Amino acid sequence: MNPASSRVVAGSGGGTADALPAAAPSRGAQPFASGEAQRNHAVTQADMTALAASMVPPPPPAWRRALSRLSRLWLLVAFVVAWQLISMYGSAVNPQLDVMMPPPTAVVSAAADLAARGVLLTHILDSLKRVLLAVGAATLLGVPLGLGMGWSPRFRSVVDPVLEFIRPIPPLAWIPLSILWFGIGDLQIVYIIFLAAFFPIVLNSLAGARDVDAYLVRAGLSLGASQRELFATVVLPAALPQIFTGVRIGLGIGWMALVAGELVAAPSGLGYMINNARTLFRSDYILLGMVLIGALGLALDFAMRELTRLTMPWYHGK
Amino acid sequence: MSSNESQVSVENVSKVHFSMTGEPLLALLDVTFCVEDNEFFSIVGPSGCGKTTLLNLLAGFEQPTRGELRVGGELITEPGWKRAVVFQEYALFPWYTVAQNIRYGLRRKRLPEAEQRRIVDHYVGLVGLRGFEQRYPRELSGGMRQRVSIARALAVNPSVLLMDEPFAALDIQTREYMQDELLKIWQREPKTVIFITHSIDEAIKLSDRIAIMAPRPGRVEEIKRVDFERPRDPTDPGVVRLIADVKRWLRQQAFTAEHDERRERAAGETA
Numbered sequence: 395m396n397p398a399s400s401r402v403v404a405g406s407g408g409g410t411a412d413a414l415p416a417a418a419p420s421r422g423a424q425p426f427a428s429g430e431a432q433r434n435h436a437v438t439q440a441d442m443t444a445l446a447a448s449m450v451p452p453p454p455p456a457w458r459r460a461l462s463r464l465s466r467l468w469l470l471v472a473f474v475v476a477w478q479l480i481s482m483y484g485s486a487v488n489p490q491l492d493v494m495m496p497p498p499t500a501v502v503s504a505a506a507d508l509a510a511r512g513v514l515l516t517h518i519l520d521s522l523k524r525v526l527l528a529v530g531a532a533t534l535l536g537v538p539l540g541l542g543m544g545w546s547p548r549f550r551s552v553v554d555p556v557l558e559f560i561r562p563i564p565p566l567a568w569i570p571l572s573i574l575w576f577g578i579g580d581l582q583i584v585y586i587i588f589l590a591a592f593f594p595i596v597l598n599s600l601a602g603a604r605d606v607d608a609y610l611v612r613a614g615l616s617l618g619a620s621q622r623e624l625f626a627t628v629v630l631p632a633a634l635p636q637i638f639t640g641v642r643i644g645l646g647i648g649w650m651a652l653v654a655g656e657l658v659a660a661p662s663g664l665g666y667m668i669n670n671a672r673t674l675f676r677s678d679y680i681l682l683g684m685v686l687i688g689a690l691g692l693a694l695d696f697a698m699r700e701l702t703r704l705t706m707p708w709y710h711g712k
Numbered sequence: 713m714s715s716n717e718s719q720v721s722v723e724n725v726s727k728v729h730f731s732m733t734g735e736p737l738l739a740l741l742d743v744t745f746c747v748e749d750n751e752f753f754s755i756v757g758p759s760g761c762g763k764t765t766l767l768n769l770l771a772g773f774e775q776p777t778r779g780e781l782r783v784g785g786e787l788i789t790e791p792g793w794k795r796a797v798v799f800q801e802y803a804l805f806p807w808y809t810v811a812q813n814i815r816y817g818l819r820r821k822r823l824p825e826a827e828q829r830r831i832v833d834h835y836v837g838l839v840g841l842r843g844f845e846q847r848y849p850r851e852l853s854g855g856m857r858q859r860v861s862i863a864r865a866l867a868v869n870p871s872v873l874l875m876d877e878p879f880a881a882l883d884i885q886t887r888e889y890m891q892d893e894l895l896k897i898w899q900r901e902p903k904t905v906i907f908i909t910h911s912i913d914e915a916i917k918l919s920d921r922i923a924i925m926a927p928r929p930g931r932v933e934e935i936k937r938v939d940f941e942r943p944r945d946p947t948d949p950g951v952v953r954l955i956a957d958v959k960r961w962l963r964q965q966a967f968t969a970e971h972d973e974r975r976e977r978a979a980g981e982t983a
Contacts, residue, residue, distance in 0.1 A: 613803040617817035618793035
């Protein structure tokens with residue numbers, strides 16, 4: 395190993411250190427890390443990476459990593475197994491357990507049964523469509539409103555009383571009126587979900603825009619940004635992580651509102667499926683509906699987090 | 713650049729702030745001074761002497777209660793690129809890379825694409841960040857972030873570069889190194905610089921002239937010229953004497969201020 399590169403490695407961690415000791419001797423030529431030191435630095439950058447790699451054990455192969463990630467699901471697996479065992483052997487103690495708590499295998503066969511009749515996918519897609527439509531509309535309206543309120547205290551002071559008056563009213567309290575307005579169908583349920591998802595999206599966008607670092611705003615202004623440019627290049631990106639949080643919360647609450655809405659009045663959907671199964675005494679269908687809602691919620695949240703990661707490579711919040 | 717385009721004049725400026733309880737406070741009283749073209753002008757003073765308020769007025773973030781501030785004869789009414797600011801905490805945009813940060817002001821000026829790229833490249837080289845153009849600020853050390861911030865401010869070619877304690881957050885070695893580099897850049901590409909600091913050593917190392925401020929009410933007490941050849945040797949007897957003079961004077965100020973406060977408080981208690 396040549397002395398130059400080992401010195402740099404010893405003096406700094408990764409690429410985040412200043413090139414200051416190396417640049418000191420080359421005074422006068424070029425300000426900041428002169429040509430000589432700069433070249434030196436650029437070369438050792440690759441050397442450092444190679445050296446660092448040689449010092450740590452090689453990363454495990456892909457299948458090993460996949461396995462280790464899967465192994466973290468042991469609690470979920472244990473939970474399902476325990477459920478199966480209790481349902482199977484518990485019926486010897488309490489014969490009603492078959493109906494009260496059908497085992498996972500019964501839920502799977504219920505799924506196969508409904509899928510064969512071609513209704514399962516319809517229920518899933520109808521519910522999914524309603525949630526996505528409603529949360530999409532809530533995002534389109536809620537984000538601009540929230541950003542505007544966060545950015546302009548005067549606008550906020552005007553809108554806030556109206557918003558805070560409507561917000562405490564539970565979305566479910568709107569169901570009778572919304573049936574009256576929209577009839578029984580998609581629009582009525584979308585409206586209920588929209589109401590539920592709207593407020594967390596507005597409030598999070600508001601907080602995101604309000605809490606923008608004042609120094610970033612000043613930096614933008616002193617570099618010649620107009621108000622509009624400032625909004626697009628500083629306020630919006632600064633608020634983006636919080637906007638995503640708002641949409642994720644909105645999605646979660648949206649699912650709750652969906653089931654409630656479909657339980658009361660709907661021609662289809664997972665909530666309808668659960669309610670219908672109740673009248674037929676089919677607890678396996680009820681459990682299937684619950685499991686599917688859980689799985690869809692999880693999948694959508696995962697998609698949102700991936701979207702966050704892709705759209706904001708600079709943001710590493712967990 | 714014409715000879716007085718970047719001349720700064722501050723005339724009889726006073727600024728009233730309000731405390732949390734709504735009590736008016738005199739942050740600045742009758743501040744008057746001129747900064748010449750391409751002069752390196754420092755403002756030093758203890759905390760609470762109004763030096764940051766003065767910078768905010770020069771940048772256009774705040775408006776004076778009385779008096780006028782001008783750059784090249786033009787009244788300062790709002791922030792803008794002619795008075796680019798380098799902040800203590802860098803204030804880099806975390807969602808932009810190094811190159812995008814430096815380019816920010818050039819985009820706002822709507823310069824042709826090729827020219828933007830040429831200018832960014834020039835300043836990346838000037839501050840020694842070649843190879844780091846595509847990094848995000850969070851991947852850089854404090855010293856490197858401050859270099860990005862300096863490059864970003866210089867790139868718009870401001871009439872005046874305003875620097876608000878730019879090296880106060882850096883460790884001592886990095887700070888001294890950055891001072892040297894700032895001087896080299898300034899000597900290469902002369903520019904009017906107004907440099908706020910609480911460090912007398914720093915001010916004397918860098919400046920042509922130093923305005924010394926005192927608190928309660930915030931005011932400019934004295935303006936000293938530093939006539940030593942650069943680079944200045946901190947062990948030079950003349951420099952040592954100047955530093956000692958200014959420090960003694962500031963200590964006296966702090967003592968008097970505290971003495972006054974004690975006396976006021978005592979008077980309040982007996983009343």
